[in-house]
Amino acid sequence: MYHGDCVRVMSRMPRESVDVVVTSPPYNIGLQYGTYKDRRAEEEYLDWMVAVATGIKRVMRPDASFFLNITGSSVMPWLPFELLVRLRPLFRLQNHITWIKSISIGDDSVGHFKPIRSDRFLHRNHEHIFHLTGTGNVPLKRLSVGVPFKDKTNISRRNHAQDLRCRGDSWFIPYETVHDRSQKFHHPGTFPVMLPRMCIRLHGVHAPVVLDPFMGTGTTLLAADAEGGRGLGIDLDPRYVAIARQRLQGARKAARAAAG
Numbered sequence: 001m002y003h004g005d006c007v008r009v010m011s012r013m014p015r016e017s018v019d020v021v022v023t024s025p026p027y028n029i030g031l032q033y034g035t036y037k038d039r040r041a042e043e044e045y046l047d048w049m050v051a052v053a054t055g056i057k058r059v060m061r062p063d064a065s066f067f068l069n070i071t072g073s074s075v076m077p078w079l080p081f082e083l084l085v086r087l088r089p090l091f092r093l094q095n096h097i098t099w100i101k102s103i104s105i106g107d108d109s110v111g112h113f114k115p116i117r118s119d120r121f122l123h124r125n126h127e128h129i130f131h132l133t134g135t136g137n138v139p140l141k142r143l144s145v146g147v148p149f150k151d152k153t154n155i156s157r158r159n160h161a162q163d164l165r166c167r168g169d170s171w172f173i174p175y176e177t178v179h180d181r182s183q184k185f186h187h188p189g190t191f192p193v194m195l196p197r198m199c200i201r202l203h204g205v206h207a208p209v210v211l212d213p214f215m216g217t218g219t220t221l222l223a224a225d226a227e228g229g230r231g232l233g234i235d236l237d238p239r240y241v242a243i244a245r246q247r248l249q250g251a252r253k254a255a256r257a258a259a260g
């Protein structure tokens with residue numbers, strides 16, 4: 001874990017040393033972080049994110065995956081797409097995954113989201129996960145996040161080796177139900193640990209080196225641990241680094257206890 005600015009820290013890391021990057025940068029939508037001010041002029045934000053992505057590209061192995069979780073807001077809906085266009089000279093967009101936080105099926109609803117009071121905007125129930133690679137040809141282990149066939153006759157009819165099909169690019173990953181901010185470590189923008197776990201699994205490399213340049217409370221590091229990888233995390237805020245350290249120690253202790 002590193003406390004500091006990710007562009008500076010990454011510039012001191014060896015080139016081509018990382019297998020998977022999973023990260024969620026500040027979205028420039030005015031969230032209340034401890035140190036970072038999440039409201040810049042749009043051009044300044046985009047230039048900064050291109051500098052971050054250039055640093056990420058330098059440390060990625062040629063066959064690495066970069067999973068970029070981002071969203072816009074109702075008043076700045078273009079931002080993630082503007083960024084994606086700016087990243088085009090650096091990366092191929094190999095997959096565009098939609099992270100669904102909450103969904104209604106018929107009259108039933110599952111998952112959580114932040115409600116919006118508005119007569120013109122819908123609640124935002126999803127975010128993007130842009131899967132960026134250097135070549136667009138990085139092989140993935142699709143079945144490592146696969147789902148069983150609904151119609152089991154597919155298995156013999158189509159000669160599948162196992163009862164698993166590709167999950168597709170819509171991932172329903174709900175937040176755990178929490179009742180106060182302390183359960184989210186007083187951080188305004190965490191993602192569920194299952195999100196980086198699925199990205200790491202999908203990339204499919206054994207014992208991967210996993211980087212999160214905006215690690216916040218260290219969720220990606222917990223995921224790297226759980227998936228048998230080695231996590232590297234960077235954050236500007238010393239309080240978040242301390243929380244990430246505590247979370248990781250707690251998770252390791254729980255894993256040891258569970259293993260007996």
Ligand SMILES: C[S@@+](CC[C@H](N)C(=O)[O-])C[C@H]1O[C@@H](n2cnc3c(N)ncnc32)[C@H](O)[C@@H]1O
Pocket residue numbers: 004005006007023024025026027033034035036187189190191192213214215216217218219220234235236237240
């Ligand atoms: C969206 S949050 C990441 C949350 C993380 N995914 C989690 O689950 O806890 C973005 C983080 O980026 C950090 N940050 C902002 N600017 C940074 C910089 N230049 N270098 C490193 N971290 C930075 C903020 O302190 C914040 O914790």
